[in-house]
Amino acid sequence: MALFGRRNVLLVLLAVALVLPAVANSYQLYIGNLVLIYTLLAIGMNLLLGFAGQLAFANAAMFGIGAYGTGLLQVHFGLPFAIAFPAGALIAAAVGLAISFPALRLSGLYLALSTLAFAQFTQWIFLHWEGVTFGAGGFKTPQISFDPLPVSKPVGLYYLSLLVAVALYIFARNLVASRVGRAFVAVRDGEVAAQSLGVDLLRTKALAFGISGFYAGVAGGLYSQALNYVSPEGYDLFQIVLHKAMIVVGGMGSVAGSLLGAGIIIIVLELLRAVKGAQEIVFGGILLVFVLFLRGGLISVIQRYVKGWDEPLHAAPPRRDEPPPLAVPATPVAERAAP
Amino acid sequence: MMLSYILLSGVTTGALYALVALGIVIVNKATGVINFAQGELFMFSGFLAWALHVQFGIGYPLTLVLAIAGGFLLGVMTDRIAFQPLKNVDVVSLVLATVGIAFILRGVARVIWGGKGDYLTFPPITSPEPIMIGEIMIIPQQLAVLAGAVLIMALFWLFFRYTRAGKMMQATADNAKAATLVGIRTDRIYALAFGTGTAVAAAAAVLAAPLTLLYPDMGFSFFIKGFAAAVLGGLTSLPGAILGGLLVGIAEALAGGYIASSLMEVSGFVVIMLVLVIMPSGLLGARRLRRV
Amino acid sequence: MTAPALRVEGVSVGFGGVRVLEGVDLDVKPGEIRGLIGPNGAGKTTLLNVICGIHRPDAGRVLLDGVPITGKKPSSIAQLGLGRTFQTSQLFRGMTVLENLMAGLYRRTTTNVLAAGLNLRSHREEEERTEEAARKALEFVGMAQFADRPGTALSFGQQRVVEIARTLISEPRVVLLDEPAVGLSLNRLAEFDALLRRIRDEKGVALILIEHVIRLVMDVCDRVTVLSSGRRIAEGVPDEVRNDRQVIEAYLGKELRARHS
Ligand SMILES: Nc1ncnc2c1ncn2[C@@H]1O[C@H](COP(=O)(O)OP(=O)(O)OP(=O)(O)O)[C@@H](O)[C@H]1O
Ligand SMILES: [Mg+2]
Numbered sequence: 001m002a003l004f005g006r007r008n009v010l011l012v013l014l015a016v017a018l019v020l021p022a023v024a025n026s027y028q029l030y031i032g033n034l035v036l037i038y039t040l041l042a043i044g045m046n047l048l049l050g051f052a053g054q055l056a057f058a059n060a061a062m063f064g065i066g067a068y069g070t071g072l073l074q075v076h077f078g079l080p081f082a083i084a085f086p087a088g089a090l091i092a093a094a095v096g097l098a099i100s101f102p103a104l105r106l107s108g109l110y111l112a113l114s115t116l117a118f119a120q121f122t123q124w125i126f127l128h129w130e131g132v133t134f135g136a137g138g139f140k141t142p143q144i145s146f147d148p149l150p151v152s153k154p155v156g157l158y159y160l161s162l163l164v165a166v167a168l169y170i171f172a173r174n175l176v177a178s179r180v181g182r183a184f185v186a187v188r189d190g191e192v193a194a195q196s197l198g199v200d201l202l203r204t205k206a207l208a209f210g211i212s213g214f215y216a217g218v219a220g221g222l223y224s225q226a227l228n229y230v231s232p233e234g235y236d237l238f239q240i241v242l243h244k245a246m247i248v249v250g251g252m253g254s255v256a257g258s259l260l261g262a263g264i265i266i267i268v269l270e271l272l273r274a275v276k277g278a279q280e281i282v283f284g285g286i287l288l289v290f291v292l293f294l295r296g297g298l299i300s301v302i303q304r305y306v307k308g309w310d311e312p313l314h315a316a317p318p319r320r321d322e323p324p325p326l327a328v329p330a331t332p333v334a335e336r337a338a339p
Numbered sequence: 340m341m342l343s344y345i346l347l348s349g350v351t352t353g354a355l356y357a358l359v360a361l362g363i364v365i366v367n368k369a370t371g372v373i374n375f376a377q378g379e380l381f382m383f384s385g386f387l388a389w390a391l392h393v394q395f396g397i398g399y400p401l402t403l404v405l406a407i408a409g410g411f412l413l414g415v416m417t418d419r420i421a422f423q424p425l426k427n428v429d430v431v432s433l434v435l436a437t438v439g440i441a442f443i444l445r446g447v448a449r450v451i452w453g454g455k456g457d458y459l460t461f462p463p464i465t466s467p468e469p470i471m472i473g474e475i476m477i478i479p480q481q482l483a484v485l486a487g488a489v490l491i492m493a494l495f496w497l498f499f500r501y502t503r504a505g506k507m508m509q510a511t512a513d514n515a516k517a518a519t520l521v522g523i524r525t526d527r528i529y530a531l532a533f534g535t536g537t538a539v540a541a542a543a544a545v546l547a548a549p550l551t552l553l554y555p556d557m558g559f560s561f562f563i564k565g566f567a568a569a570v571l572g573g574l575t576s577l578p579g580a581i582l583g584g585l586l587v588g589i590a591e592a593l594a595g596g597y598i599a600s601s602l603m604e605v606s607g608f609v610v611i612m613l614v615l616v617i618m619p620s621g622l623l624g625a626r627r628l629r630r631v
Numbered sequence: 632m633t634a635p636a637l638r639v640e641g642v643s644v645g646f647g648g649v650r651v652l653e654g655v656d657l658d659v660k661p662g663e664i665r666g667l668i669g670p671n672g673a674g675k676t677t678l679l680n681v682i683c684g685i686h687r688p689d690a691g692r693v694l695l696d697g698v699p700i701t702g703k704k705p706s707s708i709a710q711l712g713l714g715r716t717f718q719t720s721q722l723f724r725g726m727t728v729l730e731n732l733m734a735g736l737y738r739r740t741t742t743n744v745l746a747a748g749l750n751l752r753s754h755r756e757e758e759e760r761t762e763e764a765a766r767k768a769l770e771f772v773g774m775a776q777f778a779d780r781p782g783t784a785l786s787f788g789q790q791r792v793v794e795i796a797r798t799l800i801s802e803p804r805v806v807l808l809d810e811p812a813v814g815l816s817l818n819r820l821a822e823f824d825a826l827l828r829r830i831r832d833e834k835g836v837a838l839i840l841i842e843h844v845i846r847l848v849m850d851v852c853d854r855v856t857v858l859s860s861g862r863r864i865a866e867g868v869p870d871e872v873r874n875d876r877q878v879i880e881a882y883l884g885k886e887l888r889a890r891h892s
Contacts, residue, residue, distance in 0.1 A: 055431050102612065108430050109373045117563050117608040124605045171748040178747030178754060179761070182734040185725050193721035195705040196683060196714065197801070198738030207744065237559060241442045244435055253725060277449030277555075284442030291436045292424055314725050 005308040006256060013259075017162055021155045029158055033226050035266045036161040037219045042246040042258035043172045044215025049244075050252035051176055051314060052208035053188025055108065056115040058099060059243050061122035062213040064235030066092040066220025068126065068133060071141045071230040076132070081144040081225070088224075089217035096213020100206045119237065126232035138231025141224050161222050168215060172255045175211075176314060184208055185253075185314055238276075241283045242269070248290045251297025253314035260298055343475045345596040346589060351481040351550070353588020354488035358543035359565030360572065360580035361495065362536040368512040368575050369532030372430065375437040376417055377540060378562025379444040382555065384410040384541030385548050386452050389459055399464055403487075403545045410541025411534040418533035423526065441558070448555040461548035480549060487546045492581060495539060499577070504531055512575075563607035564591075570614055586610075634697055636661040636837040637713075637805045642681055642691035644674075644861075651677050653861045654691065659805065664831050664838045666852035666869070668845065670881065673858040675841045676718055679807045683715050684708040696804060710738050714803035718810050718841075720790040722782035728793055729778040732765035735797035768800040769793075771833075772826060787814035792826070799830065805837045806830075812844050820847060827851045849873060857881070 020032050045059050069088030073079045079087070099118055106114060126133050133139075146156030175181050183204045186194035191201055224230045242265060250261025265283070272279045290297065303311040359381060366374045374380075388406040391397045397405065421436035452459060465479040499505035511518040511528040519525050543561075551557065568587045572579025591606035602609075639657035643650070652674045659665045667675050680686040682693050684705035692701040700708045723731055740761060746754040769775045772792050777785060785793065791811050798806055815823055824847060831838060842848045848855060849869040857865040857872060859881040865872050872878055 049431070053431070055434055109434070112375075112434055113373065113563075113566050114611055117567075117611050120559070120563055121605050121608040124601070124608075128601045170750075174750040174754075175744065175748045178758065179733075179737060179740045179742045180744055180747050182726065182730060183737060185730075186723050186734050186737075189723040189725050190721045192685065192705075193717065193723070194734075196709050196717075196721075197735055197797070198706050198709040200704070200706040211744065237556075238442075241438060244438060248435060275450070277446045280442045280446030280449065282446075284439045284444075284446060286439075288421070288436050288439030288443065291432045291439065292421075295428075295432060 003308070004306050006310055009309075010256070014166065021158055026154060029154055030226065031266065031270060033154075033158045033161050033222075035263050036158075036165040037222050037226065038242075038246060038262040038266050039165050039259050040168055040215050040219040040222070041243055042250065042262040043169065043255060044212040044219070045243045046247045046250075046252060046255065046258045047172060047176070047184070047215070048208045048212035050247055050254070050257075051181060051188065052184040052205060054205055054208055055112045056209070057112060057240050058096070058115040058118050058122075059212065059216050060235050060237070060239035061119045062092045062096050062216035063220045063223070063239060064122055064126060064232070065095050065213075066217030067224040067230050067235065068220075069217065070221035071139065071224045072132065074142045075139060081142075085218075085221040088221045089214055092217025092220060093210050093214035096216075097206055097210040100209035101202075104202055104205045104209075116240075119240065123232055123236055126235065133232075136232060138229060138233075141228055141230060143228075144225060157222070157225055161226075164218060164222065168218065169255065169259065172215075172258075176255060177312065180207070181314075238280065241280070241287060245283045245287045245290075247297070248287055249297055251299030252295075254297065254299045254311060256311065257297050257299035260302075264298075341474075341476060345592045347475075347477065347481060349589035349592030350585060351484050351588070352592065353568075353585035354485055355543050355547045355550075355584070356561070356564045356568045356587050357581040357584025358488055358491060358539050358546075359561050360568035360584045361492070361577060362538075362540040362543075363565055363569045364572070364575060364577055364580045365508075365539065366532050366536040367569070369508055370422065370426070370529050372422070372426075372433055373566070374417060374422075374533065374536065375434055375562075376421075376441040376444065377536070377565070378558030378560075379441040379448075380410065380413050380417065380537045380558070381540040381544045381561055382553075382558030383413065383444045383448055384537070385461075385544030385553050385557070386448050386459075386555075388541075388545040388548060389452070389461055389553055393459075393462065403542065406541045406545045407538045410544075411538040413541075414534040414537025415530050417537070418530045422529060422533060426529070445555050445558070452553070452555070458552040458554045460552055463549045484546045484550060488543070491539065491542045491546075495535075496577075498535075508532060508535075560604060560607065563611075567607040567610040567614075570611060635659055635694075636663075636696060637682070637839070638694040638697075639678070639682065640691050640694070642678065642688045642693065644677055644681060644686055644688050651861050652681070652688070655858070655861070655863050657856060657863070659837045659839060661804070661837050662831060662835050663853045664827065664840060664851055666848040666855035667839055667841045667858065668843075668848055668855060669858035674861040675858055676809055677861075678858070679715060679809055679839070679841070682807060683713055709803075712802075712804040713807070714798035714801065714805070715807035716791065716794045716798055716809060716811055718813075720787060720794065722785075722790050722794060722797075724781070724783050726782060727779050728769065728774065728782055728785070729762070729765050731782055731793060731797050732768050732800055733761045735768075735800040736761050736764060737801070739801045764800060768796045771799075771829075772796045773822075788816070788819060791815070792823075795826075795830075799834060799836070802834070803836060805839070807839045807841075809841045810843060811840070812842055812847055820844065823847070824851050 017032065021029055024032065041059065041063060048054050048056060066088045069091040070084045073084035073087055074081060099115065127136055145153060149156060151159065183194065183199045186197065186199055187201060187204050195201060223234070227234065246261035246265045247258060249264055250259065251257025268282065269279065272282060299311055303309050363373060363377055384406050387409045388402050391405055392399060392402040417437065417440060421433065421440060425433045425436055463480050464483050469476050469478045499509060507523050508528055508531060511523055511525055515525055564587055568583035569580050571583030571586055587606060587610055590610065591603045594606060595603040635658040637659040639655060642652055642655045644652040655678060669675055677686065681688050684700065684703055687702060692699055694700065695708070695711055695713055698711065700711060723734060726734065740757055742754045742757050766775065766778060769778055772795065774789065774793055774796065777789070782790060782793065791814060795808065795811060812820060812823055827838065828851060830836060840848065840852060852869060854867060855869050855872045856863060857878050864881055865875045865878045
């Protein structure tokens, strides 16, 4: 195993993450926590888009549903965080599954647009269902404590995020290297061929939606506590470009790439914290530049130049032989010409 | 609220949605894709018009013409930057690239023209006083917008019907391969489609500005509503887009007037979902039969 | 008489008013190699698409081992034991050759999301078996040395062979091959011929082979069916078909004429 093999690098990163609370100030710890949370988002997005090839924009909505679900279950029903958190994530997963059913009849651009509209709809619910969501002002989440563990709340929360992120990272790694992961990639690379091997399109896509919703929901629950606050703004359309930029920068079809992308994007985001307009320009620009010039993401560079990195190959090589699938049902020319 | 008033404002905003939908359909017909930056191009053109009209004091008609030209250029740039290099790669990259462009435009608009929540007012074209014709209350501004929208639709109809470029676009849309064979340069047609599609959106933005005010986030909701209208109309039909736009506009005005005004924001989503549920295999679900 | 592995009864298909298949019947016995030939546009691929559930016929039905499969989803039909390859290469581009083969075993494996994500023992064992079977299948077609290459790194002809292996690995009852020899060089053809025979002899699978390389068809097929303009115009052992006047007229004749003009 080479010195900079993937496993070694990840283990070093994990060691750094474990000691971070001992050496970092509270701001740095918060950033560390954000990176972990966004890693979860990025992995969820990558499973859906990078592996299963489903171009959907509802991830930000699932993120918000996880946060609102976790927060509101505590506020309205007095549930403890330990129950509200997984419940919020499951709600997000369930909504992910539910929207996948109408959405999955559609492919390509229609799917993208209907999920984009759904993201807008969720925003609207957060804003206008005031009796439940507290409207535009949002609400404060209840304080949680990690008694009897001897840690402060931020440190406890950080370790919780770390634990969840590591567990779900490993889960995703295992998943993509399994029969299920192969079904995802098969659906992405060729629906017809996938079906000819017995892969049920609807079930496989719905599964990808559900899992990706779960990851986003978990991230949302952690995020609600990291901010101590839930409001619609945290889950608005800007999240869309963040999530997409993370996986494009890191590498589509790579779990390690999701981690890399999340880390980079969060750091850039923090550097630009003050100026919203600049954030939009920079992330839009990053997305555009990577799509145009480095479609494999940074992970493809690492794979090429770091000996022994040994990234499993799951990114879709671009198709140069075929034009993009038309959004329009291809009617025979003869039919179209008829008045 | 009076029904006639609601209907008139529905038709007016509907006409604007129709223009946005037309832009989407023009691009989709010629290229088979949807430009996800369409809404932001619309917004950006509106701000350009504001700069010309308010900052540089150019008259409204000339502003309209210049904004349309500016929109055309922005559309051609989108084609050059995103569509041309990616059209043979895959549709995911293409969409992500246009999403990137959308956010760049938003950011630029925000940096130049204001922060979040800042609305720029566009001076009204006509007197803002409502006039009463019998029982019916009419706001001249709306009539002006409506007239402008009809004029622009007519111009585009003439363009497709009578100009060489318009006819070539039709031919390319019907059959790109055959078009190449008869010597039409499809790359130019694609650029033309992006340009024309955005020019229509720019026209819509200049008409909309006095009614809706201008803000960097406005593009998205117009885009979703325009898409809903385009989908209602079948996504490749120009008259369908106009009809769809009017329907979305009227439905939203009715829902806003009789149920709750906040509903107007999600009319696009509701229409898209309704079309999906009612006609899953109709307009939308008609799957492309893949040759294998 | 043995029951047919695959039976097609009076299948008709039209696209937008154009009739593409007109009352086509077909019976394929277990272990038989059936050639399906006909001029371009005769409807051969369309017939395969009807059999595997991509197109729904306007009339007629298809039975797999006596079970009607018309109207079922393509994935369900595949689950019942029908495999196929396509006229164009359909290897999964984001997978290695080995992974493509492993994907071929989808219908024979059962690991669910949780077992896979948690890397349970049952999953690991199944995965090991899958990989072993995949390597064996690659050996069977003589492509073992390419196991870890991306599918896209292979030549077109090699990709087609891998696809056949991917289909065969789950041991389907019937396999439909749509022009598998496209892209094979002439000296590769003999190898391919041998491969098809080995498939029949060792796998006991019924094959339907669409092919424009007539020599290959005549050489390897037990029986040959000829389609022309959506109708079955002839059927029989290769020699019968070769000498059938209608066939020569509709198919070979057309080619000859084309060659001489
Ligand atoms: N999805 C479809 N929609 C409309 N027409 C189709 C479709 N698929 C096939 N056709 C038409 O049906 C006819 C038969 O096509 P098919 O692909 O079955 O022919 P084939 O015998 O496989 O020919 P080839 O040898 O060229 O592969 C052709 O005229 C073709 O244009
Ligand atoms: Mg064919």
